Amino acid sequence: MGRAPCCDKANVKRGPWSPEEDATLKNYLQKHGTGGNWISLPRKAGLTRCGKSCRLRWLNYLRPDIKHGGFTEEEDNIICTLYNSMGSRWSVIASQLPGRTDNDVKNYWNTKLKKKMLEGKIDVKRSSKISNISDITINNSSHPMVQFSVSTGEAETYNPGNSSPCFSAYSSTLTPLMEMGFQQYCDLQLPGLILDQSQFPLSTFTEVPNLGTYGCNSYSVSSSHQEASSLVPLDNNHSISSVNGSLVKEGGILLQDYGFEFPCELLNNDLIFQGKYSTEVAPFLGNN
DNA sequence: AAGTTCGGCAACCGCACGGAC
DNA sequence: AGTCCGTGCGGTTGCCGAACT
Incomplete structure (x- = not known):
């Protein structure tokens, strides 16, 4: 039936x-x-x-707050960037553009923007974001550093020197990196990126398989941070600590203590970032 | 001026998901 | 646990006006 x-x-x-x-x-x-x-x-x-x-x-x-037509260059960049990273998730893309509907964005892409991008009239790279982080390692010096590379394989090794950017994440999803000041610290040309970890309490990252694929990213974290007040076991090798004891909330985990502002949850002994926030890991200036 | 093609966009279709029962 | 049904989403269609021949 x-x-x-x-x-x-x-x-x-x-x-x-x-x-x-x-x-x-x-x-x-x-x-x-x-x-x-x-x-x-x-x-x-x-x-x-x-x-x-x-x-x-x-x-x-x-709906009273709907905008029709008149897409700006900034909106073009956002749409192209998001389309490149997640494909035709029009509702998610539209949610990043106030007043725009998924149908509007979809039609705009199919009729104009796709052509525009193929002609190279939109600078996607300049506003691209980190979509895949791998090979995170730690410099165990007194001034710890986090090193990782991005999926493009084009990230430049960066030594922050005196400028002290911190490693963090932002919750305003899918904001182009250039808006975060990222381009000041990474030229996206060389294979690695080093960032100041001074405001980032985790001492070790392990296993970052496929962080950046939309949806089911698993991300196991361990910490031997001295100030940790609670530990949530993941498996025999990994654990998550909370610096301020506020990590576990309503069966999920908030990594606010680590600078991550989006919710995560434990699943199959892995830490899973929820849905659309999963790729949003980016550095920003320490004094933000 | 008439016919044809093209582009833009509103609307529809069908499927997946999730909550209620 | 299984079924029903409302909602949301992405893909597609079809209409209409503009541009072209």
Whole structure:
């Protein structure tokens, strides 16, 4: 037995929306909201449309904060950068562009931006982010350093000297690195990158397989930090420590103590970064 | 001026997911 | 645990106006 259709297709109106229908839907939603049920909404609102159609019309066109057209160069760069790193996750990409809908971004990409990028008119590299970190090692000097390379294999070895950037992560997802001041510290030309670890309490990283693949990144961390107040065992070889004792929250883990601002959780003895935040590891200036 | 092609975009379709029961 | 059903998403379609022949 197949799944029941969401509406009686023979008795619902299809095709372009009239101004009257728009007004009816808008008025109803502004007065009553969706009521948590799009399927029954058209009947209550007095529309002969499918609930899905109403939802689409509202989300893509009638919502008050929607922007149409006029994509800026900055938005172009963001879309291209995100498309390169995660593919056609239009809803995720659109979520980084206030006022833009996934449909809008998708259409813009398919009709204009793809061509523009292939013609080399968009500088994706300049606004690219670290999408894959591997080979993290620690310099065990009195002034510890974290060394890692990025997936492009083009990162330049960097010695921070007196400028003291720290190693951290940011939660404003998918922000181009150039906005973080990253380009001041990494030329993305040579195979390694060294960053000041002075504000980063973990003393050791191990096993960073595929950090950067969207979704299921596993990331095991160990620490022998003297100030650790609690340890969460991962397996025989790895553990996670909390400097301030606030690491474990509601079955998940917040690595705020380490400068990571996004939630993680333990799964199969690995530390899993949640969904869309998984690739967001980037350095920024220590005084930020 | 008429016919054809192309580009842009709104809307639809079908599937996957997840919550409720 | 299995089923149902609403929601969200990405891919695709089809309409319409502009550009071209």
